[in-house]
Amino acid sequence: MEYTITTNNLKTLINGLIEGHTVYAPKRVGATTVLYETIASFDEYDSTVLLANTSAKGKIYPQCEKLFEFAKTIDGVELKECEQIKESVIFGCRPCDAIGFSLLDKLFNWEEYRDESYFSRRDKTTIISISCTNPESTCFCNSFENGGSAGKAGSDLLLTPIGDRYLVEIITEKGQKIIEGSKYFEPATEKDVASKQGVEQAANEKMTKQLELNEIKKNLDNAFESPYWDTVHLPCLKCNVCTFVCPTCYCFDISECPSGYAEGERNRTWDSCMSEPFTRMAGGVNPRSDPKRRFRQRFMHKFRYHVDNFNEHLCTGCGRCIKYCPVGIDIRRVLEGVR
Ligand code: SF4
Ligand code: SF4
Known part of the structure; x- marks a missing residue:
């Protein structure tokens, strides 16, 4: 079932989520730089850019992370797990970034190995994506089967702007939880759903380059x-x-950094x-x-x-x-x- 939410109510909803969650959203941090960063209020969300300079990937799979600490003891080696991750929300994620998570989910979860560090964040993060209405000349997400300006994979909720409101699609249980008990959502009408389809089609048509x-x-x-x-x-x-x-x-890449004579930490950093x-x-x-x-x-x-x-x-x-x-x-x- 689809819902709608007004722009004002969306603002109140996100400000409410900020009270109990770490909320990341595209945020201007320099004249030409917008990054997914923690926001302290909805007003810090920069809705004017199509894409943040880097993807949302780093909020779940950080560029540099401590996996655990270790210390040599008389009986062997003691491992200390890292601190617990707080419930988080990535708001204003674009569908192409959210789809990236659906691909990483498979890469970090093989039969023989599940990457607990990745899933410690992934499981606690709700992704609220916003469809694109004005793709750039470098965009070609419509080349992919599950892509397009309103691709759903990897998102928990997908919002598409329709005038002064958003059409809201629930993709997962995590998305359902955001809707449940909230007074800000109204059931969508057939006209709302048709408007969303029109917005999606118009955006996809703006992407002139499609790969075979x-x-x-x-x-x-x-x-x-x-x-x-x-x-x-x-x-x-x-x-x-x-x-x-x-x-x-x-x-x-994995590296071990000593912090004393017989203790240290194991870190993971992106490589290329x-x-x-x-x-x-x-x-x-x-x-x-x-x-x-x-x-x-x-x-x-x-x-x-x-x-x-x-x-x-x-x-x-x-x-x-x-x-x-x-x-x-x-x-x-x-x-x-x-x-
Ligand atoms: S276009 Fe494809 S390869 Fe290039 S940054 Fe985006 S997802 Fe990665
Ligand atoms: S590694 Fe090569 S292809 Fe990639 S951004 Fe640098 S110059 Fe371009």
């Missing part, structure tokens, strides 16, 4: 040794920006397949020492290997890697150029 994903996959299947890679990577600085702003890149030391092994051997191989890996992983393993792409079409690449490398052009 099946064709790209077939081309990549035959392109590992192609001379195409010898030159296409040359402008790339291997700066890692594309992977750090991406809602789906998940490579990490574009970085030379990422695949360097003990003894100095590195299967991807050549920048060409690292560049190729990023495209092969997202659009070939991940499709073979999970039957979906490791990309949501957010376009941040295009927007923030210092030398203007466009993932869409690289993929289309493989043919």
Whole structure:
């Protein structure tokens, strides 16, 4: 069942949630920088930008996190778990960022291994997304089956602006809990639902560039040794920006930092397949020492290997890697150029 909420009531709802939760939302932190940050009131939410500079990924999978502390004792080694995570809300998430979480959920939850650190935050976070009405030229989320300006995967509630109100769709039980007992939501009428569909269609039509994903996959299947890679990577600085702003890149490094003679902490930090030391092994051997191989890996992983393993792409079409690449490398052009 769909509901509606007025802009004023949404403001009151979010201010109420702030009292019992950590609420993250796009927040202006510099003249040209908007990041998902903790907000102390709804007024700190910046609704004017389409996308924050980095994705919401870091609120559940932090760029740098302490996994545990350890100390050597007479009997062995003692481990101390990190402090408990508070219930959180990511408000104003865009569908392309929320879909990123639905992809990460599978990567951090294998039969043999469930990443407790990731799920300690994921399970306690409710994601309230807002559909996009005005996509940018770098957006191509409508290329993906579960994508588009109002894609639902990964969100708990999806809000779509319809005039001075929002059409509210409940996606999960966590989303249902926000609605339950709240006086701010009104059942939507057929007209409201039709308005939402119109807004969604108009936004998707503004995205003029759509990728032929099946064709790209077939081309990549035959392109590992192609001379195409010898030159296409040359402008790339291997700066890692594309992977750090991406809602789906998940490579990490583990390090142990001593804090005393026999104690310390184990940390996890994001890493990048574009970085030379990422695949360097003990003894100095590195299967991807050549920048060409690292560049190729990023495209092969997202659009070939991940499709073979999970039957979906490791990309949501957010376009941040295009927007923030210092030398203007466009993932869409690289993929289309493989043919
Ligand atoms: S952001 Fe651009 S230059 Fe930097 S590593 Fe990615 S593709 Fe290369
Ligand atoms: S690869 Fe680029 S377009 Fe795709 S999700 Fe990552 S940052 Fe967005």
